[in-house]
Amino acid sequence: MPELEVAGKRWTVAPASNLLDALNAGGCKVPYSCRAGSCHACLVRCLSGEPADARPEALDSFQRAEGWRLSCQCLVVQDLVVEVFDPARDGVEAEVVCVDWPAPDVLRLRLAPSRPLRYSAGQHLLLWNDEGVARPYSLASLPGFDDFLEFHLDCRKPGLFSDRARRLVPGNKLRLGELHGGALHYDPSWDSRPLLFLAAGTGLAPLWGLLREALRNHHQGPIRIIHLAHDASGHYLAKSLTEMAAAHSGLVVQLITPAELPEVLAQFRLVSRQTIALLCGHPASVEEFARRLYLAGLPRNQLLADTFLTRDA
Known part of the structure; x- marks a missing residue:
């Protein structure tokens, strides 16, 4: 034994x-x-x-x-x-610099690490609270542009981490664990290819960073972003996305709810078989998005997806 x-x-x-x-x-x-x-x-x-x-x-x-x-x-x-x-020994201390609610159930958390952190748009970072609870969250911030680390927390359901996060105020401290890459990233070699971003809920967080990364690289191909939210109030970046679309003629933003999803998927057509699709959100939503894209003829190696798996309290 x-x-x-x-x-x-x-x-x-x-x-x-x-x-x-x-x-x-x-x-x-x-x-x-x-x-x-x-x-x-x-x-x-x-x-x-x-x-x-x-x-x-x-x-x-x-x-x-x-x-x-x-x-x-x-x-x-x-x-x-x-x-x-041990987060105290192996992690990095970070201070809460901003906490706000862009939607009733979405907490936007911005942190300043005690030392510079090198990361890429779309990566994940492990957050530890003062009660020893750790959860992975995708970075919504853009390296080299934002002077903070930004995370979007879905607080609709009780959770050991999110319940404590609701009480955070500027000046509080968290610990940062391991930084690692998921499937999502932006490759400058995609410059002229159509990009399709499909996000469900706070799956929008890493895609927000990647969208800004693409625009910072002067992406020449058309970009379409579809955000699925449980209701209209869940489109927590609607104003920012709308303003961005107004400033970039190649960017189209579509904000939908579950009632509209079947029609959107049924009418979906690829702009080009060269399209790169980036998906993020709850596994069921990502699976449905991916299935429709395969039926539309998107090659599997042109679909990059991350899913959010949560544990309730």
Whole structure:
């Protein structure tokens, strides 16, 4: 029977136990969100021994060389000595500089990190609150332009992180965990190709950053952005998007609700088979968007998608 050791505590676990479950069962309180190897909230460092890793490609070679593993994707197959990610030791402090509500259930959070953070539009960042709860959020800010890190939090439902975030005020401190890239990015080589952005809810956050990245690079192809919200009040960036469309003749903005979605999808046609589609939001919405795009003839390698997986309180 393999043994796990964390901070001097050692216990036996069943062979091939999921590492995340074994650590939490042993009282280590390792955070997690997606359990799919995407959010990176469950990061741990293996000091001795090696687990069976189902997704070694989820971390870069530098992280793996340092012993970091995603515990949700690992099985305990031999004795392991593990160090749990400590935000106070391994994270970066950030100060809340602005909190506002662009929609009744969308919290816009802006943070100033204690040291410069290099990132690309569309990447994710792990946020830790003062209660030890960690959640991954996509960056809505634009590197080299915004002097803060911006996040859009969906607060419609109760959540261990979002409930605490509602009480944040400027001057409060959070910790920043691992920065990692999702599927979404902007490539300057797409310059003349049509871009299609489809967002559901706060899935608009990374696409807001990527849209501004495309325009900063003087994108020459047409750009269409469709935002699906639960009702009209959920179009929390409507004013900014409308103003941006007025200033850029190649940009078309479409704001829709679930009642309008079937008709929009039924009438959907590709401007060109060279279109690059970037999708983000709840898995069900992203799946529906993707299905329609495939039916319309979009090659699969021209569709980039990220999904938001949330855990209720």
